[in-house]
Amino acid sequence: MKEPKGWLRKNSRDDSSYHKSSLETESQHRLRLRRRFIRNGVKSLASHALIIFFGLFFLVPFLWMMLTAFKSEQDVSHTPPRWLPYDYKYVSINGKELPLYKVTTETGVRELAAVKIAEGVGTFVDPNNPDQVMEYKLQQGKERIAEPIMQISFRWQNFPDAMQRGSRPTVGTSFWVYFKNSLIVAFFAIVGTLVSNTPVAYAFARLKFPGSNALFILVLATMMLPFQVTMIPLYLLFNDFLHWGDSFLPLIVPSFFANAYDVFLLRQFFRTIPEEMSDAARVDGASEWQIFTRIVLPLSVPVLATVTVFTFLWAWNDFTGPLLFLTSPRNFTMALGLQDFQGQHTMVWNQMMAAATVFTLPIVIAFFFAQKTFIQGIKLTGLKE
Numbered sequence: 001m002k003e004p005k006g007w008l009r010k011n012s013r014d015d016s017s018y019h020k021s022s023l024e025t026e027s028q029h030r031l032r033l034r035r036r037f038i039r040n041g042v043k044s045l046a047s048h049a050l051i052i053f054f055g056l057f058f059l060v061p062f063l064w065m066m067l068t069a070f071k072s073e074q075d076v077s078h079t080p081p082r083w084l085p086y087d088y089k090y091v092s093i094n095g096k097e098l099p100l101y102k103v104t105t106e107t108g109v110r111e112l113a114a115v116k117i118a119e120g121v122g123t124f125v126d127p128n129n130p131d132q133v134m135e136y137k138l139q140q141g142k143e144r145i146a147e148p149i150m151q152i153s154f155r156w157q158n159f160p161d162a163m164q165r166g167s168r169p170t171v172g173t174s175f176w177v178y179f180k181n182s183l184i185v186a187f188f189a190i191v192g193t194l195v196s197n198t199p200v201a202y203a204f205a206r207l208k209f210p211g212s213n214a215l216f217i218l219v220l221a222t223m224m225l226p227f228q229v230t231m232i233p234l235y236l237l238f239n240d241f242l243h244w245g246d247s248f249l250p251l252i253v254p255s256f257f258a259n260a261y262d263v264f265l266l267r268q269f270f271r272t273i274p275e276e277m278s279d280a281a282r283v284d285g286a287s288e289w290q291i292f293t294r295i296v297l298p299l300s301v302p303v304l305a306t307v308t309v310f311t312f313l314w315a316w317n318d319f320t321g322p323l324l325f326l327t328s329p330r331n332f333t334m335a336l337g338l339q340d341f342q343g344q345h346t347m348v349w350n351q352m353m354a355a356a357t358v359f360t361l362p363i364v365i366a367f368f369f370a371q372k373t374f375i376q377g378i379k380l381t382g383l384k385e
Helices: 005-068 158-164 175-206 212-224 227-241 249-256 260-270 275-283 288-299 301-317 320-325 334-342 349-381
Strands: 086-088 090-093 096-105 108-118 121-126 129-137 146-148 150-152
Touching: 005 349, 096 121, 096 129, 108 146, 158 175, 158 349, 175 212, 175 249, 175 260, 175 288, 175 301, 175 334, 175 349, 212 260, 227 249, 227 320, 249 301, 249 320, 260 301, 275 288, 288 301, 301 334, 301 349, 320 334, 334 349
Parallel strands: none
Antiparallel strands: 086 150, 090 096, 096 108, 096 146, 108 121, 121 129
């Protein structure tokens, strides 16, 4: 039986319209994907640009501090300021290191070594002929006759010079002493924080006793008390009553008493550990202390690393505490020593920045090596059970 010709024409038109619509749908899909790709790329570029922009506010001062630590005293006061450290180009003449100058003479511009510069007049010698001594004014009117030859040079000697130079050289102190004192305070602060906060946080997380929630809220309420409120009572307690003034005890002993922030951080992490593991250990006859030391603590390395980094940053950067209780320069920490060094009559800025760089490096190193566990601890602390 033959099909009508009109039916064939109708089917062909339907097929062509379907093919055309499918092509349009595919092209529209590609167009949407392209637009989405461009939109996501623009968003990603804008977000990264914003992060870099705000990151520069923290990176630029740090870079300026590090680069200034390598500069010479003359380059520190150079106008306009320069990013890279420059220093004189020296030449050795008769066993002495003399700076080179470009001096405009009657015969043209020559490179001469400066032997002495006083009252705007320089005494120069020719490096190729040291017996030839010449004197020139450094400046005649607005014209510079002699210009020092500068070259990019990193002065590493600033670091040992800065660490050997103390804010009170007459009493035999140096930044090495301040560095050692800061390490002592930070070490015992970390030990005290971990020893005191972990059992308290475990008790709030796992032990059920009447009034535990109310007591935990009371502990958190102490976070609202600023240090300025407790500063005078603590000073009277440690200095007048216990006679611990001018020692590390007022800076170390309080860390052996739990603080609200670390208790909260540890408690939240402990609550993420499955309770079934503790129940299984109890069935096997384990005590709460064994569960705490053999199960909970080994699983809590990320949050313990986080607390360690936070405590180290607080103890290392603490300035108010040492300022209150430490009076002898031999007991100064790095933070107090830097401030004392800055308050001296003669300020050597390149050595000051070198000491500040040494003060900052332990913080950077600690975060660099602990950043993985640090970020993991912060992330897991906010998880629900």
